Amino acid sequence: MTFEVKDINGTTVVALTGDVDLQSSPAVRQQLLECLDKHKRLVVDLGAVSYIDSSGVASLVEAFQVSRKRAAYFALASVSPAAMRVLSLARLDKVFTIHADVNAAAAAQG
Amino acid sequence: MALATAPAVETITPPPLSAAEVKDHLSLIADMTLVFSASHSFDAVAKSALERVAKYVGAEASSFFMLDDQGQALVCTACYGPVDITGLRLPSTAGIVGRCVQSQEARIVRDVRKDADFGAVVDAKTGFVTKSILVAPLSVGRERLGAIEVINKNIGDNLFSESDLALLHTLSRAAALAIHNLRLTDKLVEQERERHELELAAEIQRDLLPQASPKEFPIHGINVPARAVSGDFYDILQRPDGRIWFNIADVSGKGMNAALLMAKTSSLFRCLAKSAEHPGQLLNAINNELCETNSHGMFVTMVGGLFDPTSGIVRLTNAGHEPPLLFDIMRESFMSIPADAPPLGIATGIAGPDGFPVIDVDLKGGSLYVFTDGLTEATTFGGGMLGLDGVRALIRDHAEESPDLRLKHIAGAVKLPGKPLRDDLTLIVVEDNGVRTDPPKPPGVPFDSTTGVILRVRVPGQADRLKLIRNAVTQAASFCSCDEAWTLDLVMAVDEACQNIIRHAYGGVEGAGDIVADFVRDGDSLSVFLMDFAPPVDPGKIKSRDINDVRPGGLGVHLIKSVTDDARFLPPPPGVGNLFKLTKRLPPKVDC
Structure with missing residues (x-):
């Protein structure tokens, strides 16, 4: 699993690639929380996520909750089918703000 | 004047x-x-x-x-x-x-x-x-x-x-x-009218009880009311998947008010059982419904169970009822299964996110007796109360008889001729014939071709090996020509189950032990047997949480249950700490 952090017009985008599992999710969690410490707008790009487990989903939920406490913007973008399957089983597809692609997510108001 | x-x-x-x-x-x-x-x-x-x-x-x-x-x-x-x-x-x-x-x-x-x-x-x-x-x-x-x-x-x-x-x-x-x-x-006329109404009520009540089970059916029951109407009841309900719901309950009090609450509770059981996954969930739902309307301080004690005749395992929830007795006919020994949930109809909000506590009882060829206190507290010929020892003796004495006859004889032993019972008496027996149509495959024993084993992997129980297990699931599913979506679901379930082994059984300690995964083609299903070598885990402690409660963690069990057809702990064979079996029906038209 790797991740890449970039900025699109003032929105921080973290793009995850590969398997987000018990081994890699602690690093993902740390990265997302650090971004929220520094930035007010965060988008997680799940387009290249081949697998995400409950611990990976837990990292996303935690980041989502921190962002709400701080009135920061938090959204998911271009969620891969594998990741979408888990999110919908966990009924989180209705909880997260999800955009079709990163640019739409970065441009969205919130 | x-x-x-x-x-x-x-x-x-x-x-x-x-x-x-x-x-x-x-x-x-x-x-x-x-x-x-x-x-x-x-x-x-x-x-x-x-x-x-x-x-x-x-x-x-x-x-x-x-x-x-x-x-x-x-x-x-x-x-x-x-x-x-x-x-x-x-x-x-x-x-x-x-x-x-x-x-x-x-x-x-x-x-x-x-x-x-x-x-x-x-x-x-x-x-x-x-x-x-x-x-x-x-x-x-x-x-x-x-x-x-x-x-x-x-x-x-x-x-x-x-x-x-x-x-x-x-x-x-x-x-x-x-x-x-x-x-x-006038009083006599009124009494006659009431007697007639009671007779009608009793008739309707008898109709609420299940029909006598066929001889070879694994669950049988008997109800003997102390008066015309009864505050006890039992029910037996077969699910389309072959598993059988059963319950036995005792409403506080006697007479007409108890009978009416009995009618309501038995209807709730029948209705809610159709959508419940396990008895803890079912009894919790009944409790919530009863609490919504029950205002006369009455309550119901109940044992609800779901019996799987193929595995011989009863999933059981006991809400304040007499402890059921598991009788091992070979050893002539008894095991008592106590209540760990409160009676129904008293308070809501006492259950966990997945309902009341559930216990899995492996009958291992034995018989599970569930009864109301009308049996234990019945007066015997000697004048004393029968008590649990008396119940055990009766079960032992009649053990060789057919289940329906056995129940009749046990109930008959405390029904003194010409004397009414002190309380309603209800008794059911769940019989395990010991024949396993779906036996767990014991690890260590070499698989032969008939068991349909596809693959076995053994990896250290640590996070960086989960990917290897996921790959093994993908390979086994591919071997069975399963599509991508089907495969992803099983990958997820096995991965989450292995995470539980790493985090709960091995306590997150690296190198604490291995995980063995056997992939077995089992009729039209693919089963994965996961074994660890840690001390036994209390399955009750690994629970699903309320999915509507958005918070990190606790999702794993929910995901496993959502994507498999069956997932459960089985009694581990010697040398194995815990044995967890996941089963998922193969997609249609698949040929291995």
Whole structure:
């Protein structure tokens, strides 16, 4: 699993690639929380996520909750089918703000 | 009008009557007694009786005053005279009539103005002027019913005579007896009606119980009510997947109110069982429904279970009920399974996110007996209570009989001939024939070709090896020609189950032990047996949480349950810590 952090017009985008599992999710969690410490707008790009487990989903939920406490913007973008399957089983597809692609997510108001 | 010389109040000591008086009196008494006894309604003949008596003694008016049910008031039920006072209520001690009822003495009051007890209230209300009164109590034995009054003699010397009083007293006794008999008849009719209604209720209740099970069916039950209707019930309900719901319950209290709550609870069980996954969830749902409407402090103890005849495992929730007994016929030993949830209908919000606690009981070829306290607390031939030891002895004594016969004999042993039971008695037995159509594959034993093993992997139980297990799932699914979406679901379930092994069984300690995964083609399903070598885990502690509660963590069990057809702990073979089996039906038209 790797991740890449970039900025699109003032929105921080973290793009995850590969398997987000018990081994890699602690690093993902740390990265997302650090971004929220520094930035007010965060988008997680799940387009290249081949697998995400409950611990990976837990990292996303935690980041989502921190962002709400701080009135920061938090959204998911271009969620891969594998990741979408888990999110919908966990009924989180209705909880997260999800955009079709990163640019739409970065441009969205919130 | 009364003469000044006459005493105001006289107590009766009937004087001897003349022969003519006796003859006249007798014919009236005989006549009236016949009228009273032949009547089906005292009120119907009362008015004409009062008229005849008044006319016979030459009085202006007459009335019956009856005590109400509480004995607090005297009510005029019939009257004869210029004013109608029917329905008039007086305190049961008020006036001359009240004094007569309390003292049970017949009296002549020749001048009411000289009687301190005379209440002029009635006269004031009606405009009638009461001058003299003849009054006699209506009573049977010690039972006071009321009094009969005759008012204002207006013939002859206008004075009521002793002979008038003796006549009234005799007639009042005949009337009282008639009233008493009619009331008894009414009571008998009412009792008969209630008995008939109870019979109907009992019939409907019997229909709520399941039909007798076929001989070879694994669950049998019996219910013997202590009265016409029962507060106990049991039910047996087969699911389309072959597993069988059963329950046994005891409603607090007895009689009709308990029977009505029983009917409600049994309907809830039948209805909610169709959508429940396990008994903890089901009993919690029943509890919530009961709490919404049950307001009379009544509650229900219940054991709810889901039996899988293929594995011999009963998933059980015990809500405040007698502990079921598991009998091992080979060892002749018993195991008691205590309650760990409170009775139903008392309070909501006491269950965890996945309902009440559930315990998995492996019958291992044994029989599970679930019963109400009507059995343990039944009186035996010796006069004592049967008790748990007595129940065990009966089970042992009848162990060799067929289940339906066995239940009949056990219930019959405490039903003494000619004596009603102390409490409703209900008993069910869940029989495991010990034949495993779906046996767990013990690890360590080499798989042969018939077991359909596809792949076995053994990896250290740590996070960085999960990917290898996921790959193994993908390979096994690919071997069975499963599509991508199907494969992803099984990958997820196995991955989450392995995470639980790493985090809970091995406590997150790297190198604490290995995980062995066997992938087995099992008919039209793919099963994954996951084994670890850690100390046994309490399955109750690994629970799914309420999915609507958005928070990190606790999702794993929910994901596993969502994407598999079955996921459960099995008794681990020797040398294995925990054995967890996941089963997922293969997609249609797949050929291995």
